[in-house]
Amino acid sequence: MDQRKELVSLLEERYPVMAAGSLKDAKQQLLENGEELALALIDVRLDENNPANRDGFNFLKELRRQQPHVPAVIMTAYGDAYIQAQAQTLGAKEFLSKPLNLDELDAVLDRTMGEMSAPAPLIRRAWSIVREWMPPIVFFVLFVLSWEGICHIFQVKEYLVPPPSKIVAEIVKNAGLLAKDTGVTMLEAILGFFMANIASILFAVGFAHFRWFERSLYPYTIGLKSIPIIAIAPLLVLWCGNGLIGKVIMAAIISFFPLVVNATIGLKSVNPEALDLMRSLSASSFQILFKLRFPTAMPYIFSALKISAPLAVVGAIVGELSGATKGIGYTILIASYRVQTTKLFAAIFLASVGGLLFFALIAIIEKFVISWEHGTFYEA
Numbered sequence: 001m002d003q004r005k006e007l008v009s010l011l012e013e014r015y016p017v018m019a020a021g022s023l024k025d026a027k028q029q030l031l032e033n034g035e036e037l038a039l040a041l042i043d044v045r046l047d048e049n050n051p052a053n054r055d056g057f058n059f060l061k062e063l064r065r066q067q068p069h070v071p072a073v074i075m076t077a078y079g080d081a082y083i084q085a086q087a088q089t090l091g092a093k094e095f096l097s098k099p100l101n102l103d104e105l106d107a108v109l110d111r112t113m114g115e116m117s118a119p120a121p122l123i124r125r126a127w128s129i130v131r132e133w134m135p136p137i138v139f140f141v142l143f144v145l146s147w148e149g150i151c152h153i154f155q156v157k158e159y160l161v162p163p164p165s166k167i168v169a170e171i172v173k174n175a176g177l178l179a180k181d182t183g184v185t186m187l188e189a190i191l192g193f194f195m196a197n198i199a200s201i202l203f204a205v206g207f208a209h210f211r212w213f214e215r216s217l218y219p220y221t222i223g224l225k226s227i228p229i230i231a232i233a234p235l236l237v238l239w240c241g242n243g244l245i246g247k248v249i250m251a252a253i254i255s256f257f258p259l260v261v262n263a264t265i266g267l268k269s270v271n272p273e274a275l276d277l278m279r280s281l282s283a284s285s286f287q288i289l290f291k292l293r294f295p296t297a298m299p300y301i302f303s304a305l306k307i308s309a310p311l312a313v314v315g316a317i318v319g320e321l322s323g324a325t326k327g328i329g330y331t332i333l334i335a336s337y338r339v340q341t342t343k344l345f346a347a348i349f350l351a352s353v354g355g356l357l358f359f360a361l362i363a364i365i366e367k368f369v370i371s372w373e374h375g376t377f378y379e380a
Contacts, residue, residue: 039070039072039073039109040063040070040072040073041072041075042059042060042074060074060092072094073092074092074094074096075095075096075097076096076097147164148165158341159339160341162345166342167342167345167346167349170342170345171346171350174346177331178331178346178350181326181328181331181350182350182351184326184327185313185316185320185327185351186316186354187244188248188251188319188327189309189312189313189315189316189354189358190358191248192248192249192250192252192253192255192312192315192316193255193308193312195249195251195252196252196255196259196312197255199256199260200259203221203264204260204264204297205267205289207264207267208264208267208268209285214264218264221256221260221261224253224257229250229253229254229315229318230318230322233318233319233321233322234322236250236319237319237322242323242324242325246319246323247315247319247324248316249319250316250318250319251315253315254308254314254315254318255308255309255312258304258307259304259308261304262300262304263297263300263304265300266296266301267289267294269296269300270296271296274292278291298370302369302370305366306359306363309358309359310356310359313351313354313355313358316328316329317329317332320333328347328350332344332347335347
């Protein structure tokens with residue numbers, strides 16, 4: 001087998017690989033399309049009689065210009081100290097001599113990929129965060145500036161649509177009261193969210209293991225979703241009063257459906273061959289559940305959790321609108337009665353911020369819990 005094909009075959013056993021045979025192809029596939037490389041394995045040759053043989057070195061220069069933090073492994077002819085010295089000036093730290101020793105290649109890749117799994121440098125991490133959050137921040141700033149400008153240019157009445165500057169002033173003026181109400185609503189949402197989690201996981205496990213249980217109760221979970229949530233709120237006030245319990249139940253009800261549906265699908269999505277293997281090894285139902293079904297279901301569960309987290313905030317506010325003495329929903333209700341539109345917008349804004357923070361918390365937890373996803377490896 002040709003050594004290049006053998007090399008690509010070896011890499012494909014361990015990483016997603018995109019091979020490029022020339023500088024033009026590499027630049028088009030990897031750089032001009034904006035792809036973020038995980039690692040570059042580059043064949044560097046310098047031959048004054050054949051300029052095409054400088055492609056690898058030119059690609060390394062282009063890589064350092066556009067993606068300076070990507071680690072590079074350089075393949076050179078044995079003893080070519082000049083190329084190694086030039087590559088070192090561009091940040092290359094690992095070198096392989098040709099003809100390649102595949103065991104040596106394996107060791108270099110293990111070492112390089114191990115370094116990549118270490119915490120990223122502070123500047124690189126900061127830039128990654130900025131690049132990820134810059135588009136929504138820019139859009140938000142432009143939206144707020146446009147809103148402010150339209151209110152002033154067209155002299156929109158404040159009791160109809162207040163400008164953002166007035167809303168911010170209202171939040172600052174009543175910071176203590178609004179913070180207390182926001183805390184109450186978020187407490188109700190979090191408690192309801194956890195109640196829905198426990199109930200949905202228990203139901204999903206039952207649905208995944210017992211067909212009769214699923215046939216008996218699954219239609220009622222669909223029926224619960226079809227009931228308008230605003231219709232349940234007065235009943236909860238009648239049964240539970242204006243206190244905390246009714247709002248927690250409301251948040252749990254609205255969060256329950258996405259969780260139980262996704263968790264059920266995830267628990268049933270195990271690989272049949274893996275399930276047969278576990279059973280052939282005499283694994284118990286609990287071992288299959290915790291070692292196979294739950295790891296398989298985690299992406300499904302977290303997708304539902306990110307949907308249900310903001311919904312729990314909505315459920316708590318709906319419960320407060322039907323009867324409460326504190327909370328964001330209570331503030332919205334009183335402000336609407338008194339035509340305090342600025343305060344109404346301030347409460348709505350804080351409710352949205354609470355939902356966004358709840359969503360962000362779940363997304364952060366997801367990154368720590370689901371740790372088996374890998375980036376892409378490129379070979380040029």
